[in-house]
Amino acid sequence: MGWVIEMAKTIETYCPACDAEVNAAVSMSTGHIAVRGEDVEFEEHVAVCPVCGEEIGDSRVEGGNLDRAYAAYAKAHGLVTRDEARALRESYGLSVREFSRFLGFGEQTYARYEAGSLPSNAHSSIIRSAMTAMGATKLLGENRDRLADKSIVSVCERIDEMAGIRPEPIRRVDFDWQESEPPSRENGYRALDMERLAALVSTLASECRSLYRTKLQKAAFFCDFLACERLGRSISGVRYAHATYGPKMDDGDSLLEGIERSGVIEIREQDNGEVIIPAGTMDNPLSESEMSLIAEVADFVNTFPTCNDISKFSHSLSGWIDTPSGRIIEYNHKHGEIADAIASRMCA
Numbered sequence: 001m002g003w004v005i006e007m008a009k010t011i012e013t014y015c016p017a018c019d020a021e022v023n024a025a026v027s028m029s030t031g032h033i034a035v036r037g038e039d040v041e042f043e044e045h046v047a048v049c050p051v052c053g054e055e056i057g058d059s060r061v062e063g064g065n066l067d068r069a070y071a072a073y074a075k076a077h078g079l080v081t082r083d084e085a086r087a088l089r090e091s092y093g094l095s096v097r098e099f100s101r102f103l104g105f106g107e108q109t110y111a112r113y114e115a116g117s118l119p120s121n122a123h124s125s126i127i128r129s130a131m132t133a134m135g136a137t138k139l140l141g142e143n144r145d146r147l148a149d150k151s152i153v154s155v156c157e158r159i160d161e162m163a164g165i166r167p168e169p170i171r172r173v174d175f176d177w178q179e180s181e182p183p184s185r186e187n188g189y190r191a192l193d194m195e196r197l198a199a200l201v202s203t204l205a206s207e208c209r210s211l212y213r214t215k216l217q218k219a220a221f222f223c224d225f226l227a228c229e230r231l232g233r234s235i236s237g238v239r240y241a242h243a244t245y246g247p248k249m250d251d252g253d254s255l256l257e258g259i260e261r262s263g264v265i266e267i268r269e270q271d272n273g274e275v276i277i278p279a280g281t282m283d284n285p286l287s288e289s290e291m292s293l294i295a296e297v298a299d300f301v302n303t304f305p306t307c308n309d310i311s312k313f314s315h316s317l318s319g320w321i322d323t324p325s326g327r328i329i330e331y332n333h334k335h336g337e338i339a340d341a342i343a344s345r346m347c348a
Contacts, residue, residue, distance in 0.1 A: 013058045015049040022049050024056055031065065035073040036118070042069040067116050079124040085113045088131060093154045101146040102139060102155060103130060133163035140232045145335065153183040156190070156233045163287065181239070188224055188234025188331040197236035198259045199286050200224075200294065205265055205278045207298030212273045213256070214245055214307040218314050221247040223297045225319075225338045227290060228331040235290050242323040245307075246314035250328060273307075300342045317341065 009026040024047040031044025044065050047056040067082065074081045080088075089099040089110065100110035103126055113119050119127060129135030136159045144152055183189045197220075204219050205211050211219070217240075224234040239250040249255055256276070260267050263280040286294075304310040314320055319333035 011047055011058065011061060013047055013056055013060075015052065015054065015056050017052045017054045018049060020051070022051060022056075024049055024058070026061055031069070033066075033069045035069055038073070040069050040073045040076075042072040044068075070116060070118055074118060077121075079121070080113070080119055080127045082114060082116045085110065085119075085127065088127065089114070092130075092158045094151055098147060098151045102143055102151065103127060104139065104143045104146075131162075133159050136162065137230075137232050141230065141335075144232070144332065149184055149189065152189050152232070156183075159232060183233070183237075185330040185332070186239050186328045187237045188228040190233045190235075190237035192237040192239075193285075194255070194258065195282070196285050197238060197255060198262060198264045198282060199284050200236050201256070201259055201276065202264045202278050202282070203286075203291065203294050204298060204301075205276045207295060208301050210270070211276045212270075212307050213252075213267075213276070214273075215301065215304075215310060216256075216276055217243075217248045217252060218246055218307075218310045219297060219301045220249065221314070222300065222338060222342065223294050225331060226297060226342065227293055229335060229338055230293065231289060234331060235286065235294075240329050242320055242325050242327055242329055244325070245311040247317075247320055247329055297342070300345055303345060313341075313345070 010023050011026060012021065013024050014020070015022045015024070027046055027048045029044055029046075031042050033040055033042065042065070045061050045068075047058045047061045048054070049056055071081050071083075073079070089096065092099060092102070094102065096111045096114060097107050100107055103110065103123075105123065105126075109123070113123075113127075126139070130139055136155065140152070140155050140159070147155070181187055181191065183191055200220060200223060201216065204216060204223070208215065208219055220236070220238065221240050224236055224238060224240070227233065227235045238255070240247040241250050242248075256265075256267065259265055262282075264278070264282055266277050266279045267274050268277060284291075301310060304313065318337060319329045322333065323329045
């Protein structure tokens with residue numbers, strides 16, 4: 001058969017032909033096996049008796065032969081290998097069951113792939129999509145309802161890593177006075193980030209006409225909730241509560257005062273209320289996707305002639321309707337509702 005003996009590796013085993021314990025050499029040769037009806041060539045390992053030269057069946061040596069055959073088949077057909085599957089999941093910090101849910105598979109499916117089973121072409125494509133920020137964002141949007149909050153946060157953090165988003169901006173505005181809650185459904189799976197909120201408010205002040213306080217509350221709400229639907233988590237990490245005139249930032253007055261003190265915005269008296277206008281500049285911690293989303297929401301907000309009009313519009317959202325007055329509205333209360341509401345308004 002043309003075995004190549006790996007002299008440095010031997011194994012103590014039993015030779016049936018000699019009826020004796022021997023120190024067999026582990027040998028390698030080109031093997032062939034049918035995988036999914038196709039003949040596959042792979043590196044086969046067996047134990048060879050040093051006395052009679054016969055092959056010895058030993059599961060410790062031959063156990064990896066099928067794995068090597070599957071790996072050769074996977075490589076030839078562009079399928080995800082067992083090692084790639086395990087490394088990908090570990091990069092997300094998820095359990096096998098949670099990662100399988102994230103991909104939209106059955107709970108035990110991914111465990112079989114990590115154990116060596118070959119994925120189908122369709123499943124392999126889905127797994128590879130999780131290797132990119134764009135693909136992972138799409139998967140999160142499709143399967144987030146199957147995941148625990150902690151897993152959603154882990155996925156979002158991995159997406160940021162793949163997208164090359166800095167965990168901290170270059171220069172921080174001093175908002176240490178504001179305590180933040182850990183990521184959860186109430187803050188869109190992002191701990192409150194005052195610098196990101198400042199960038200959101202400043203951008204809305206630049207893009208929206210006559211941004212009164214009430215209109216800002218609704219504009220920021222639509223931005224954060226749409227971002228959670230589309231990008232996996234909110235922009236700012238702000239919590240929003242059910243108020244009489246629609247969703248309102250939790251402790252919004254204090255948040256706006258802090259942003260104003262930083263010099264990023266000014267709050268001025270106008271007619272019978274206060275409007276927010278952009279002032280100083282700051283390092284922008286938001287991604288291009290987030291900035292594009294804010295511009296989209298600003299166009300939507302500008303279709304409402306008055307603050308009262310956008311307040312009434314927000315009353316049609318199930319998150320506001322189903323949440324008792326004064327209580328926090330959970331993100332993704334009805335996934336896709338915010339995007340549908342904005343699209344419906346823009347097409348009217």
